[in-house]
Amino acid sequence: MPMCSACHGLEREAHSPAHAALTITDARKRPGGLARGVVFRYRCVACGLVWSRATDTRTLESSWLTQRTA
Numbered sequence: 001m002p003m004c005s006a007c008h009g010l011e012r013e014a015h016s017p018a019h020a021a022l023t024i025t026d027a028r029k030r031p032g033g034l035a036r037g038v039v040f041r042y043r044c045v046a047c048g049l050v051w052s053r054a055t056d057t058r059t060l061e062s063s064w065l066t067q068r069t070a
């Protein structure tokens with residue numbers, strides 16, 4: 001399935017908020033250390049793409065990572 005336009009937007013702009021078709025499938029704490037934070041997993045209901053979003057609890061910076069499936 002091709003990536004939908006909303007997911008294309010996330011890929012271009014890693015600090016944008018979740019788009020409307022994303023649903024949270026998982027949330028877990030990162031192990032301690034320098035990169036503390038929470039990792040959310042999302043699945044796009046429009047194109048099926050799986051994303052993970054890591055949020056640093058100190059800086060509140062987030063970034064999107066695609067988990068491409070074959």
Ligand SMILES: [Zn+2]
Nearest residue numbers: 004007044047
């Ligand atoms: Zn999508």
